[in-house]
Amino acid sequence: MENRELINMINIHKWFGALHVLKGVNFTVRCKEVVGLVGDNGAGKSTLIKILSGYHKPDEGEIWFNGRRVIFNSPKEARMLGIETVYQDQALAPHLTVARNVFLGREVVRSMGFVDAKKIKEESMKALEKIGLNLRSSDLLINFLSGGERQGVALARALYFGARLIVLDEPTASLSIKECQKVLEFVKSVRDAGLSVIFVTHNLYHVCPIADRFVVLSRGEKIADVKKEETSIEELTKLIIS
Numbered sequence: 001m002e003n004r005e006l007i008n009m010i011n012i013h014k015w016f017g018a019l020h021v022l023k024g025v026n027f028t029v030r031c032k033e034v035v036g037l038v039g040d041n042g043a044g045k046s047t048l049i050k051i052l053s054g055y056h057k058p059d060e061g062e063i064w065f066n067g068r069r070v071i072f073n074s075p076k077e078a079r080m081l082g083i084e085t086v087y088q089d090q091a092l093a094p095h096l097t098v099a100r101n102v103f104l105g106r107e108v109v110r111s112m113g114f115v116d117a118k119k120i121k122e123e124s125m126k127a128l129e130k131i132g133l134n135l136r137s138s139d140l141l142i143n144f145l146s147g148g149e150r151q152g153v154a155l156a157r158a159l160y161f162g163a164r165l166i167v168l169d170e171p172t173a174s175l176s177i178k179e180c181q182k183v184l185e186f187v188k189s190v191r192d193a194g195l196s197v198i199f200v201t202h203n204l205y206h207v208c209p210i211a212d213r214f215v216v217l218s219r220g221e222k223i224a225d226v227k228k229e230e231t232s233i234e235e236l237t238k239l240i241i242s
């Protein structure tokens with residue numbers, strides 16, 4: 001693991017009306033690191049990563065990306081820099097083709113605003129081959145792919161657009177044990193591809209096998225930031241419910 005910092009969030013504050021949801025949180029992610037962002041429901045995890053992905057603006061604090069101060073005015077700006085947030089439900093559009101999914105929200109447009117279908121088919125097949133996923137056709141609907149293939153499509157998309165960091169917010173919340181296993185395999189393949197990952201969850205058991213480090217939030221404050229070797233599930237559980 002490289003030690004260089006990819007993300008550095010400093011003294012982040014967020015209020016929703018009178019509710020002080022983040023109270024001066026410092027949060028870093030290093031290159032090729034998998035960070036488990038954990039804490040009970042309502043702790044502020046989603047709010048923190050929504051700030052990182054440009055959905056919310058912090059009321060106070062700074063975000064540094066790859067050594068430069070950044071200010072995101074939209075999710076698109078964060079994505080352009082390489083912060084790819086995969087939300088549980090909207091990760092892929094099941095009723096669209098593989099090709100359309102690789103380019104979702106970023107269609108290659110020809111003059112007059114038409115989507116260049118030929119180009120997105122060719123490019124998406126190339127992106128999939130690069131990660132070793134050889135699908136019969138990029139015209140297949142996501143619905144007909146296996147879970148592993150779907151994650152391959154999500155990964156291909158992130159890599160194609162130069163993502164440096166993948167953020168997964170509660171990716172395992174409603175999954176079976178077998179499906180959880182698939183998500184963990186996905187995270188491994190993302191890390192092996194040289195990216196960093198933030199894995200947000202309230203379930204330590206889901207993230208423990210894969211995380212290099214844990215950051216614990218409680219009522220809007222960071223109460224622990226520990227390497228996996230230096231802690232245990234028991235210790236983290238105590239912190240989370242304290």
Ligand SMILES: Nc1ncnc2c1ncn2[C@@H]1O[C@H](COP(=O)(O)OP(=O)(O)O)[C@@H](O)[C@H]1O
Binds near residue numbers: 019044047
């Ligand atoms: N858009 C919003 N407007 C008002 N309150 C919000 C909003 N988003 C989150 N909250 C509140 O902020 C707190 C932290 O929420 P959240 O970041 O979603 O926590 P977590 O992801 O750790 O469960 C909760 O009390 C939640 O109700």
Ligand SMILES: [Mg+2]
Binds near residue numbers: 045046047170
């Ligand atoms: Mg949440």
